[in-house]
Amino acid sequence: MWMKRYLANAGASVQSVVVSQEAERFRAYESAAIEYEKAYAAAPTGYPAALAAARLGIDPDTAPLTPDQRKAVHQAAREAQVAYL
Numbered sequence: 001m002w003m004k005r006y007l008a009n010a011g012a013s014v015q016s017v018v019v020s021q022e023a024e025r026f027r028a029y030e031s032a033a034i035e036y037e038k039a040y041a042a043a044p045t046g047y048p049a050a051l052a053a054a055r056l057g058i059d060p061d062t063a064p065l066t067p068d069q070r071k072a073v074h075q076a077a078r079e080a081q082v083a084y085l
Contacts, residue, residue: 025081032056051076 007015036052043049047069050060054076062070 029056029081047073055080057081 007018010018032052032055036049036056036058039046039048039052045061045064047065050062050065050069050073053060054073057077057080059077060073062073065073
């Protein structure tokens with residue numbers, strides 16, 4: 001929808017670049033979501049699930065984690081691409 005509004009007057013080359021960038025963002029998000037699903041299924045309160053959730057921009061429960069693990073999860077959350085949601 002937004003492409004119709006904002007890229008209607010852009011040239012074909014600009015539209016092509018934007019479409020490829022959006023496709024890459026979608027692939028990256030899908031990979032991160034699959035990683036989170038696998039980690040959560042294995043151990044819902046574990047470090048891998050918390051880290052994968054943080055990479056998706058989801059605020060995970062860090063209570064059961066060690067201080068070093070909490071630090072890594074908070075860093076991943078700061079670097080997360082929140083524009084996915």
